[in-house]
Amino acid sequence: MQVPHSLGRETTAQAYSAQGEGAATTQLLGHQLRAASGSIQNCLPFPCCVCAKTLGARLRISSAVCPRLLRLESATRPPTGHSELLLCSTAAMAVQVLSAQQRWKSDGSDDALFYAEPRFVQHLDAAFRARLRALYAERIPAGAVVLDLMSSWVSHLPESTRYSSVIGHGLNTRELEANPRLDRHWQQNLNLDQRLPLQSDSIDAALVVAGWQYLQQPEAVAAELLRVVRPGGQLIVAFSNRMFAQKAARIWAESSDQDRLALVAKVLLAQGWPAPEQLAEPTRAEGPLGWLGGQGDPFFAVIAEKPPG
DSSP: OOOOOOSSSEEEEEOOOTTTTSOEEEEETTEEEEEETTEEESOOOOSSEEEEEETTEEEEEOTTSOTTEEEEEESSOOTTOOOEEEEOOOOOOOOOOSOHHHHOOSOOSOHHHHTSSOOOSOSSOHHHHHHHHHHHHHHSOTTOEEEEETOOSOOOOOTTOOOSEEEEEESOHHHHHHOTTOSEEEEOOTTTOOOOSSOTTOEEEEEEESOGGGOSOHHHHHHHHHHHEEEEEEEEEEEOSOOOGGGSOHHHHTSOHHHHHHHHHHHHHHTTOOSOEEEEEOOBOSSHHHHTTOBOOOEEEEEEEOOOO
């Protein structure tokens, strides 16, 4: 259930669980609030006041107090009038850039189903991968803590460089388990929950390769990345012109390569990443085709550095 952002003091929505005492989910401002058995989980702070009625409980988030304080009151108030204060997640606030129409994708089925089976294939050609490894070698120092967001069975990091830790995230556990560069990993659908289970200022370099196009809430992801990256750390978003079109956000599928670069930079800038650098380079195909001047997958990247603290 979509609830539009309101410039007023309150937006009200009601959701009823189809599972009786199970968790009820109400989507508010593009995020998910979950209420289960009298507790609140997976909450994100919102800029305006929101009321939701879930499982016979009323949840109120008020801009008059700290947005991370949630007041949970019974729909049938107890005689004592007791209310419980709960601390919400420390997820970062996001500045919205895209419209609802721009977030739409032609295949609206669960992303977890689409990625349920592992794909042990290279989604980008050898020329692109070589350029990406060279960029990582230039930008990511040895000993860094690296986050490979939206990863798979390969991370494209240079083999000769050793890092303090490489943390992977993705939607297919078998692919992540097969990735030899990952020290640890977790599975999470970022289109449902954008909060990253990482400490603030804990990452030296965050990487997203051929994945940004599938984000329907890129602003929230960019804000979270700004939270977890250390001051002076980097975010590198790399992509080409390949995609699973049915799973890409509408704005991405309908944009040119240059517009996609500008879009990523705009989203990052809106969340506080200053002056993102944009790279657009042709690549030469390997083998006989390259000898004849054939082109490989074009290389695009947006690079941003978190300001010093």
